[in-house]
Amino acid sequence: MKLLPLTNDFTFKAVFSKDEDVLIDLLNSFPEFQGTNQITYIKILNPEMPRNMKIDKAIVLDIKAIDQSGNKFLIEMQASHQPFFTQRVLYYWSKLYSKSITKGQDYTNLSKVYSFNFVNFEIFPKQQERFYWSFQISDKTQKEILLTDDLSIHIIEIPKFLKDLDSLLNALDFWVYLLKEVT
Numbered sequence: 001m002k003l004l005p006l007t008n009d010f011t012f013k014a015v016f017s018k019d020e021d022v023l024i025d026l027l028n029s030f031p032e033f034q035g036t037n038q039i040t041y042i043k044i045l046n047p048e049m050p051r052n053m054k055i056d057k058a059i060v061l062d063i064k065a066i067d068q069s070g071n072k073f074l075i076e077m078q079a080s081h082q083p084f085f086t087q088r089v090l091y092y093w094s095k096l097y098s099k100s101i102t103k104g105q106d107y108t109n110l111s112k113v114y115s116f117n118f119v120n121f122e123i124f125p126k127q128q129e130r131f132y133w134s135f136q137i138s139d140k141t142q143k144e145i146l147l148t149d150d151l152s153i154h155i156i157e158i159p160k161f162l163k164d165l166d167s168l169l170n171a172l173d174f175w176v177y178l179l180k181e182v183t
Contacts, residue, residue: 003182005079005182006077006178006179006182007077007079007118007120007158007179007180008077008079009062009077009079012062012077012118013062013063013077016063016075017044017047017062017063020041020042020043020044020065023042023044023063023065023075024039024040024041024042025171025175026075026175027039027042027073027075027114027116028171029170029171029172029174029175030116030154030172031134031172032114032134032152032154039067039068040068041067041068042065042066042067042068042073043065043066043067044063044064044065045064045065045066046064047060047061047062047063047064048060048061049061049064049092049095049096049099059092059095061074061075061076061092062074062075062076062077063075063076064096066111070111071111071112071113071114072096072097072100072111072112072113072114073113073114073115073116074092074093074096074113074114074115074116075116075117075118076089076092076115076116076117076118077118077119077120078117078118078119078120078121079120080120080121081121085117085119085123086123089115089117089153089155090153092115093113093115093151093153096113097110097111097113097150097151100113110150111150112149112150112152113150113151113152114152114153114154115152115153115154116154116156117153117154117155117156118156118158118179119155119156119157119158120158120159121157121159122157122159122160123155123157124157128160130157130160131156131157131158131160131161131162131176132154132155132156132157132172132176133154133155133156133157134152134153134154135151135152135153135154135155136149136151136152136153137151156176156179158176158179158180159180161173161176161177161180163177165177
């Protein structure tokens with residue numbers, strides 16, 4: 001019996017949205033969640049983000065979740081190339097972030113939003129040595145100065161992952177290997 005690849009949206013959602021422990025393990029494989037920053041609880045939410053008006057663009061995420069601290073997560077698998085994927089990533093992030101508070105609430109109630117994007121194509125073709133990217137908003141000249149840490153966007157370019165089973169170094173390597181090789 002031939003299985004659908006894990007890079008297929010349906011398969012990806014079926015594996016990672018049905019068992020919170022599997023999703024936690026995937027997210028904890030990222031460097032940001034090592035040591036004391038590990039996620040211990042996550043609740044998978046309805047992936048639809050309702051429109052406020054008829055003119056708003058409808059959004060249905062692959063997986064949307066919230067952790068024990070109120071941080072929000074959007075996890076996407078994109079199997080086919082999309083020329084404007086990075087704009088879509090930022091748009092999805094901004095919609096989830098802006099819906100964190102409502103009229104009358106203080107801005108301190110805004111939740112940190114993590115965006116994890118697994119793509120089965122290259123976004124940065126000139127950067128062949130890297131498969132994992134992590135973005136935040138920082139000063140152009142002093143990268144260590146963050147405007148805020150509320151934005152955290154991660155992109156995994158699956159085709160650029162070239163390690164074989166014997167050269168996997170960590171849990172993130174394992175998960176990306178699994179996503180790439182399970183077909």
